[in-house]
Amino acid sequence: MSVTTTRPVSPASSMTGSGYRTLWRWHFYAGLFVMPFLVILAITGTLYCFQPQIEPLLYQDRLIVEPQAAPRLSEDVLLNRARKAMPEGALSTTATINQDPARSAEFVFRLPSGEKQSVYLNPYTGELLGTLSVEHRFMQVDRMLHRKLLLGKPGELLMELAACWTLVMIGTGIALWWPRETTTLRETLWPHFALKGRALWKSVHAVLGIWLALGALAFVLTGLPWSGSWGKQFKALATSANLGAPPGSWGGLPMQSTLPGNHAEATPATTAHHESTMESMPGMTMDDLPLPTMPWAVGNVPVPRSRGDDAQGRFPLERVVALMASLGVARTSGYEIVLPASATGVYTVSYFPPDPKQERTLYIDQYSGSVLKDIRYGDYGAVSKAVSYGTSLHMGRYFGLANQMLCALISLGLAAMAVTGCVMWWKRRPARSLGAPGRERTAPPMRAWKAGLVFLGVLFPLMGTSMLAVWIADRTLFGRAAQRLGS
The missing domain is CATH 3.10.450 (Nuclear Transport Factor 2; Chain: A,)
Structure with a gap:
């Protein structure tokens, strides 16, 4: 009795002409660009998640x-x-x-x-x-490295571009991993540790990638709204569509501030209902204030004016703190008060707790102590509410230590993905060559893939420009040098 052993057909050999190599080629370019940034983002992001524990030890x-x-x-x-x-x-x-x-x-x-x-x-x-x-200070350097590579605007754009290309890397990675033919579910979800060499690295890379795909996607989508280029445009678009900052917070419409409780004797600082029709300080928005962090929804909100004068005397800071306590702004978790910088300035209170539903932004007249505006989570548009939750999860703040550990696990896993991808490339890279995967013999239609790239290019114009540059370089600089390599 003879036993015939059937070897699983590798995706590379079984999918010739069906788009596998095209996907692999784009996955290669995306990974080659993203890998160094992914390591930096992973390390700095993990450190920043543990800021509440690290800073008290350092200082x-x-x-x-x-x-x-x-x-x-x-x-x-x-x-x-x-x-x-x-x-x-x-x-x-x-x-x-x-x-x-x-x-x-x-x-x-x-x-x-x-x-x-x-x-x-x-x-x-x-x-x-x-x-x-x-x-x-250490955590501020870490934060600026995470957001801008300490390079200012150019670094901020590079990090934004790396985040966008991570979407391409995730999409192509899932498509390359997708089980086919004789591949079992266990083989796709658990590494083949019996393999050796590049085959083992590839198995670990593929399995690790599929386990981390959802977390990586969540990191990208929750981080992009804070980016310096696309994020600002997205915030402006959400605001104009009444899906971002609350109506009236950026212009002439009044916003009502309601103080809790039933006060028999109203004072300027404890009026039950106060409508502010005051104009904003020209050009001054929340993003211009010296605040380390603030709710995403209020970044474009103009700061109102105080309506008194110096003769009245300034409302004491300790009374502002007492007023915040009466309004239910928690003091144990901490908040910031931006002090008035001019005769028409206001006290700006920014409460940015782990629970997005508790976020508050208040403006207090520096002379009378009147609440000029009180912006809460319930005032946000749908987009801002979603971004607030995404931000809290992204920073490891929403459900305490477990959230921090989850973020660290995903971040360090992505760093491991970058390392395994680099090792795989190095092992298959021909001497004096980039080592990009070879092209298909006949170009497959791949309409869904092309439509997806166009969609990403339109949604993220900076990425669209870079994709066009990569396509031109692939056709000119790397086209003739590309070799058809096995997987």
């Missing part, structure tokens, strides 16, 4: 204090002591409010040189604990 002497039974000093007293610690000409810009008994008080100043510096004080004694450069 324990400035961020952490011993809780005391004595009452905390008022925010105005602490701010005045912080001012005395700064050089002449330094301007206070932001107060970070955090009532955690073990955290220090923080105020941000703009120095005469233009640099921003955080000042930390013991909230119980007013003792100066130290300062940190806002731009050069």
Whole structure:
């Protein structure tokens, strides 16, 4: 009795002429471009997810204090002591409010040189604990590396382009992995560790990629709205379609602020209903304010004016904090108050908690303490609500440590994908050649694939331009040198 052994047919051999090599070729180009950026995004993104744990370890002497039974000093007293610690000409810009008994008080100043510096004080004694450069603190450098490669606008565009090309890499990767012929489900979802050499690397790469595909797609789609080019255009489009910022928050329509409770005696700071018809400060939007983070929906919202004058005296900072407590803005998780920068400036309160439904942006008249605008999650359009949830998940904030661990797992998995892809390319790369996969003998129609590329090119114009450049380079520079290689 003879036994015939049938070897599974490799996709490369079984799909000749059906588009496999075209998909592989585009997957190769996308991966070659994305790989280094993917490693940077993975490492910096993982670090940033654990910012709440990392920063107190790095700057324990400035961020952490011993809780005391004595009452905390008022925010105005602490701010005045912080001012005395700064050089002449330094301007206070932001107060970070955090009532955690073990955290220090923080105020941000703009120095005469233009640099921003955080000042930390013991909230119980007013003792100066130290300062940190806002731009050069570890997590800010990590964040700017994640968003812009520390290269400013060019780096921001490169990162946006890498995110877009990741979509091509995911789509082609799934198409290449898709089970065919004798391939079993187990073989597609678990690596073949009995293999050796490049075949083993390919098996690990393919299986790891399919497990991470959904997470990678989620990372890209939740990160792109924050990008500097496409993200700003997308936000403007969502706003114009009433799907982004709440109606009236960018122009002349009034927005009503409702304070909780039934007040028998109304005061300017606790009016039950207040309608603001005030014009915005020319050219001043939320994105222009010195805030490290804020809800995505309010980035384009113009900042209103205070309607009093200097003769009235400024509404104290500690009363702003007390007002926020009465309005239900949590202090234990922390929020920022941008201080008035001029006679017509306002206190801008930005509350950006892990739960998107609790997001708040408020504008307080610096003289009367009146609430000029109170923008909440319920005021957002559908797009902004979705982006808010996506942002919280993307940053590992929504469901605590488990969210952080999930983000880290996906990020480091994507870094492993970049490494395995690089090893596979290096093992098959001919000497003195790019090693791009060979073309089909006869070009298949692949109408769905072409339509998908056109759709991505239209949706992301920067990517569309780069795809055209890659297609031209493939036809001219790499066309003759490309070799038909086995999978």
